[in-house]
Amino acid sequence: MAIHGNGNGIAEAFVLNVAIIFGVTGLVGKELARTIASKPGWKVYGIARRSDDLHLPCSSSSNYQFISCDLLNPLETIEKLSLLIDVTHMYWITWSSQFPLDSPACCEQNKAMLSNALNALLPTAKSLKHVSLQTGAKHYVSLSGPFNKNPIRYCEDSPRVGQGKNFYYTLEDLLIEKLNGKVAWSVHRPGLLIGNSQRTCYNFIGGLCVYGVICRYLNLPFLFGGSKECWEEVYIDSTDTRLVAEQHIWASTNEDVSSIKGQAFNATNGPSFTWKEIWPAIGAKFGVKVIGDDMFSPDLRLSNFMADKGSVWEEIVEKERLCRTKIEDLANWAFMDILFRCSSKMLLSREKANQFGFLLSYQTLDSILYWIDCMRKERFIP
Numbered sequence: 001m002a003i004h005g006n007g008n009g010i011a012e013a014f015v016l017n018v019a020i021i022f023g024v025t026g027l028v029g030k031e032l033a034r035t036i037a038s039k040p041g042w043k044v045y046g047i048a049r050r051s052d053d054l055h056l057p058c059s060s061s062s063n064y065q066f067i068s069c070d071l072l073n074p075l076e077t078i079e080k081l082s083l084l085i086d087v088t089h090m091y092w093i094t095w096s097s098q099f100p101l102d103s104p105a106c107c108e109q110n111k112a113m114l115s116n117a118l119n120a121l122l123p124t125a126k127s128l129k130h131v132s133l134q135t136g137a138k139h140y141v142s143l144s145g146p147f148n149k150n151p152i153r154y155c156e157d158s159p160r161v162g163q164g165k166n167f168y169y170t171l172e173d174l175l176i177e178k179l180n181g182k183v184a185w186s187v188h189r190p191g192l193l194i195g196n197s198q199r200t201c202y203n204f205i206g207g208l209c210v211y212g213v214i215c216r217y218l219n220l221p222f223l224f225g226g227s228k229e230c231w232e233e234v235y236i237d238s239t240d241t242r243l244v245a246e247q248h249i250w251a252s253t254n255e256d257v258s259s260i261k262g263q264a265f266n267a268t269n270g271p272s273f274t275w276k277e278i279w280p281a282i283g284a285k286f287g288v289k290v291i292g293d294d295m296f297s298p299d300l301r302l303s304n305f306m307a308d309k310g311s312v313w314e315e316i317v318e319k320e321r322l323c324r325t326k327i328e329d330l331a332n333w334a335f336m337d338i339l340f341r342c343s344s345k346m347l348l349s350r351e352k353a354n355q356f357g358f359l360l361s362y363q364t365l366d367s368i369l370y371w372i373d374c375m376r377k378e379r380f381i382p
Helices: 027-037 074-081 104-121 167-179 204-217 228-232 241-253 275-286 310-320 333-339 351-356 364-377
Strands: 017-022 042-048 064-068 089-092 130-134 184-190 192-194 238-240 263-267
Touching: 017 027, 027 042, 027 241, 074 104, 089 104, 089 241, 104 167, 130 167, 130 241, 167 184, 184 241, 192 204, 192 241, 192 364, 204 275, 204 310, 204 333, 204 364, 228 275, 238 241, 238 364, 241 263, 263 351, 275 364
Parallel strands: 017 042, 017 089, 042 064, 089 130, 130 184, 184 263, 192 238
Antiparallel strands: none
């Protein structure tokens, strides 16, 4: 097999497709990079501002190169990305959380990042076939309301809400403008992401793991702190990061799906769940005592309960010889409190993806238990 260098530190062996992944250190970005780099005929550029912690098997590492880049700096972005003339598939799985969601400033900052990246790549990456954008279920709801508590399942053609103050809409509109009907594109809207990363603002598994480990360490009850509705009812859909990574690849490489007009797909595990159904099994995974409905506490707010637990976490890390993390590296307690008290039901229809032939699905409990094991394997938790 002929193997030669490409000038960027990546060995080539009959490379047919070249992926560039923006946000490679995040929940989905890490999984997408691992999946694509393991495929024959692919190589991967991973883009993020901070250095990555991606662990690839030896057989895949030669197909992967990390590039640190501040996408808010247009000159740096052009300098580093315009040389990547061999890119065939672009995956945008990053965003800036500096400003409040649903604010003009958030829209403008995220638009600037994507615009800088496209301005750097489009003039030189002449073989670009597809741009894959990831947003989320918040496409269908506005933080300013009105809040829907009815059991509706949002489909991809549901109307925009909130007077357009959602950076997801801004990014979609920018793609339409920049690609100008010359490059195919798709947008993927996952629900609650289930995966593993210490570089993610809304990291559910990280927070869940830290909470469970501390409850066991201090012999405290593993309670669900939230609203009764969120405890007992189907209130949110989840998405395993393995699923959304595969959906990105499927949509961007399938000629029957890829379209210059753009395709939107919800990305969800499929079967719905309630926290009441799965919470006891999650507690058992952490080795804490679980007692039916007594696990529900409407008064518990993790942002308050965990406010003084930073030193406890450091003690656990030291005692168990874990990877050096601070509690805030893995857990966002304000997010957990919001998640367990959702004001609006965020349920997604996956009928469109199914009809197009993407049938991969996961049980949410299985996803959670799998990613807890991954956290243990990578020594983030004992």
